[in-house]
Amino acid sequence: MLFLALLLVSAGLAAAAPFAFPLANGFPNLNATTLQQVEKLAGGTLPNGALPSTLTPDGVQTLQLIAANELSEVAFFTQLLQNITSKVPGYHEGHHPYIIDTLTAVVAQEQVHVLSANGALANANQTTIQPCQYVFPVSTFESAIALAQTFTDVVLGVLPIAQSVFTADGGEEAGLVPIVGSIIGQEGEQNGYYRFLQKKVASSAPFLTGGAPQFAFSAISQFIVPGSCPNINVIGLTAFPALTLQSTPQAANSTLIFSVSGPLNAANATLVYITGQNLPVSVPIANVSSATNGSTTFAASFPFDSGFNRGLTIGALVAGAGKTFNNTAEVAAATLFGPALIEVD
Incomplete structure (x- = not known):
């Protein structure tokens, strides 16, 4: 969810x-x-x-x-x-x-x-x-x-x-x-x-x-x-499929675990964070694992110490490897799953 x-x-x-x-x-x-x-x-x-x-x-x-x-x-x-x-x-x-x-x-x-x-x-x-x-x-x-x-x-x-x-x-x-x-x-x-x-x-x-x-x-x-x-x-808008945060975020550099419903190819997806009014931050995903119920979990770094805000950070899984974006509209246009709402205080 x-x-x-x-x-x-x-x-x-x-x-x-x-x-x-x-x-x-x-x-x-x-x-x-x-x-x-x-x-x-x-x-x-x-x-x-x-x-x-x-x-x-x-x-x-x-x-x-x-x-x-x-x-x-x-x-x-x-x-x-x-x-x-x-x-x-x-x-x-x-x-x-x-x-x-x-x-x-x-x-x-x-x-x-x-x-x-x-x-x-x-x-x-x-x-x-x-x-x-x-x-x-x-x-x-x-x-x-x-x-x-x-x-x-x-x-x-x-x-x-x-x-x-x-x-x-x-x-x-x-x-x-x-x-x-x-x-x-x-x-x-x-x-x-x-x-x-x-x-x-x-x-x-x-x-x-x-x-x-x-x-x-x-x-x-x-x-x-x-x-x-x-x-x-x-x-005239369509809700994205869910990107679920499976781990508890911390106000520090760490690794987060996410899950989605359906298959996922790590070579063709990027996790993007939106925090404050900064440029979106893109990180690769890793450790992709499929479950018998059809869901897929993966890991992604959470580089909080690089300038993330206290409060809300939005996560989105987008199409394409190594993708970078100039604004949130571009992220939304490329989103496959999301958003994950990550609260850190």
């Missing part, structure tokens, strides 16, 4: 029951009174400025991806809050009133984010994204907060790309740039809190790790119950 190995491999966490919409308040379909209640809990309102009346195809895809991501976050944090307030075993650490108040605000804020993205799509007569059913493989408050930090790291890596898309044509979409910028700041506030709860340094690094839309879509897809989405296919 796509998660940090500590969540899926080492911890062996069980998946929760599928989460389905609508919420108790009717979300994603809110009347005016309920919207005001959500905005009050969120601490602020939807932007009331003019929205684009037209969108480029890239702009449509970007807003649809944002909406899909925010829907998954609404589902995750709603379920987390329910597990805490219902006193589900394993979630006792979240019973503090401050934590409950914070998560209550986050649930409302993510709802407003969905309404903002889908509202921009609707204003331009484009397809809005409807919710799926979701499964989140966490069973404790601790594992849930670790997962929240990881997927928020991914979000923070891809939202700046959305800003670039909205400025590319110089049209009406440019008005969305400050809105997305404010979401980046808001998600950063959230992530500092999730890191604090884990007793990590609140801000991981001076420059956060970048991403790519394909990696973000893959992150969303691995939460989704297959066949449960009314229209997520309209986004």
Whole structure:
């Protein structure tokens, strides 16, 4: 799977029951009174400025991806809050009133984010994204907060790309740039809190790790119950096959073990790391071994001391031996399996 190995491999966490919409308040379909209640809990309102009346195809895809991501976050944090307030075993650490108040605000804020993205799509007569059913493989408050930090790291890596898309044509979409910028700041506030709860340094690094839309879509897809989405296919992205990290990463030069489903030729593949705002780092793979279940494991060096960031590093297995890349978009275009989300603190 796509998660940090500590969540899926080492911890062996069980998946929760599928989460389905609508919420108790009717979300994603809110009347005016309920919207005001959500905005009050969120601490602020939807932007009331003019929205684009037209969108480029890239702009449509970007807003649809944002909406899909925010829907998954609404589902995750709603379920987390329910597990805490219902006193589900394993979630006792979240019973503090401050934590409950914070998560209550986050649930409302993510709802407003969905309404903002889908509202921009609707204003331009484009397809809005409807919710799926979701499964989140966490069973404790601790594992849930670790997962929240990881997927928020991914979000923070891809939202700046959305800003670039909205400025590319110089049209009406440019008005969305400050809105997305404010979401980046808001998600950063959230992530500092999730890191604090884990007793990590609140801000991981001076420059956060970048991403790519394909990696973000893959992150969303691995939460989704297959066949449960009314229209997520309209986004036009395909999730990569999983690249699973089998070993626990350390903040030092080391060797990591990965696995993929299916055969693999070491002479025609390269492991690429994306960390901070640095150029992607390519390393060869070795010790390729096939299992009877069809999976393949391999080893790759993890050159952390050569300038890797604290926090998130993205790993991707790409086609071709000895391949090098100038940016994350090039990595995503060549990816065979991934991303592996590697958290080091």
